Amino acid sequence: MSDIDARIAEEEQRRKRLEGRISDYRTRIRELTTKVDTLLGQIDRLQQNEAVAGQELSLLELQRRKVQEDIAFLNAEMARERIKLNELVDRLQNRVVDMYKYGETEELNLLFGSASTFEALESLHLLRMLSRHDELLLMQLQDRMREMELSRRTMDDHRARLVKQGEALKAQRIRYRGSIQQTNNFIGNIRKQKALAEKAAREMEAAQKAVGHTILTLMRRKKEREAQAPQVKGRRGGGDYLAGRGRGSMFDWPVRGPITSAFGRRVHPIFKTKSFHSGIDISAPPGTAVAAAASGEVLFDGWLRGYGQVVILDHGRNYSTVYAHLSSTAVREGQVVQAGRTIGRVGKTGTTTGYHLHFEVRVGSEVKNPLDYLKR
Incomplete structure (x- = not known):
């Protein structure tokens, strides 16, 4: 597991623990009191929403980095595959040129020009090996092309995911900033009203x-x-x-x-x-x-x-x-x-x-x- 995979798993566990703690806290509050209008209670809810939004933001940012790393790895892998593919194409082109120059008469000339039956059989064996080599060359070329196509599709999927994650990240940042603003507005309202401020201070002492x-x-x-x-x-x-x-x-x-x-x-x-x-x-x-x-x-x-x-x-x-x-x-x-x-x-x-x-x-x-x- 890469470092960023480990960090994503850690952040996911942290998010689950945070949500669990908030859920336990809210359950205890409901059990202890029916009052839901306390100022500290409202501040807590706003702070909890802010904490969860911040945690989800961290997770989204890590996931986006992971996809970016995957794309960079695929780019490098495709570059290596492209070099190998070009080498195979060059070899195949050279072989086709040779076949065009000499045609099938090359094989017959090699057989009829043999000094003995043994030499003719040996020449036939070599021709068969050459044929198998040509077949292997074509198979390798097909495999490389399939791998390149698979990598291209994977790359397209990753780029689409990156666009979606970018949109989700933008929306989550807006939610996070909004939750912070809600908390600040609520606390600012308490500060402006002396009676509310005194009530909140008493609640804090309690x-x-x-x-x-x-x-x-x-x-x-x-x-x-x-x-x-x-x-x-x-x-x-x-x-x-x-x-x-x-x-x-x-x-x-x-x-x-x-x-x-x-x-x-x-x-x-x-x-x-x-x-x-x-x-x-x-x-x-x-x-x-x-x-x-x-x-x-x-x-x-x-x-x-x-x-x-x-x-x-x-x-x-x-x-x-x-x-x-x-x-x-x-x-x-x-x-x-x-x-x-x-x-x-x-x-x-x-x-x-x-x-x-x-x-x-x-x-x-x-x-x-x-x-x-x-x-x-």
Whole structure:
């Protein structure tokens, strides 16, 4: 499998995972509440549509590159076949010229001019071989012509696919830009109305508290599973992944970059109202690898209201870390990961103004200032 084939397969898997997470998230929301008019809920839906459109755009662009590579390969292959075909045509033309010059009398002269019966038989054998060579030459020429025709048809099909993909790519870019504009228009409308901005800020604080509740629920379920099946081979649940790490150096930095929003009370960058910020925002370019701040078990991998795509790691001792606004994740719930392992990529899903990682440290459901736990 070529590199671009592998990337297409990877992007397709990523698209399926994203759609699965969004579907799970929407199912949970329907189960938890009948309210569908929350501002964060509408922002989430718009952001999810944007994320899916962006993922499909990436897939279409890769597929278009694949077809372009196939066309380039076919062009090179047809050029090689054309050279071989020309060589065969030249050989056949030379043979036809010889036959025209000497005609069939050449064969009779060769036979009657033989000094002995043995020499005549040998001459006949050579003539037969020459005839078979002529037949083989014609067959090779026909095979090359068939291969060239097949390559030409394949090339025509690829070019037609390229035109269709170009049209699909253009339409998808329009949809992607439209989904971004919808999100921006909606958030812009919230900013203009003080009452809506305050409501959205309250919803965001409620979403931060809901994460704590989610963590407690997941930890409780995890302990229940471990109690029911303690003999499962390879299970490492309940372990202390922070052994040898003190509070001031408990966690490594998940990404390197400037802190654009600190822990605690702040003016919300989107809603422009005062609210509590449950973590720190670390600015980084889109797609930057996000590393596990310490070894641990993946407690959650999915979508959370206001947080976008999220990974939550359980490190033991009741400590957990939250990584939010990811463009994609690279782990599964229940998976044990080592410190420094890539668990996702920097994005801007959820309620955010731009590309950064929202990073939280929690003890139980209680948020802590990450700077007190990150290595200096």
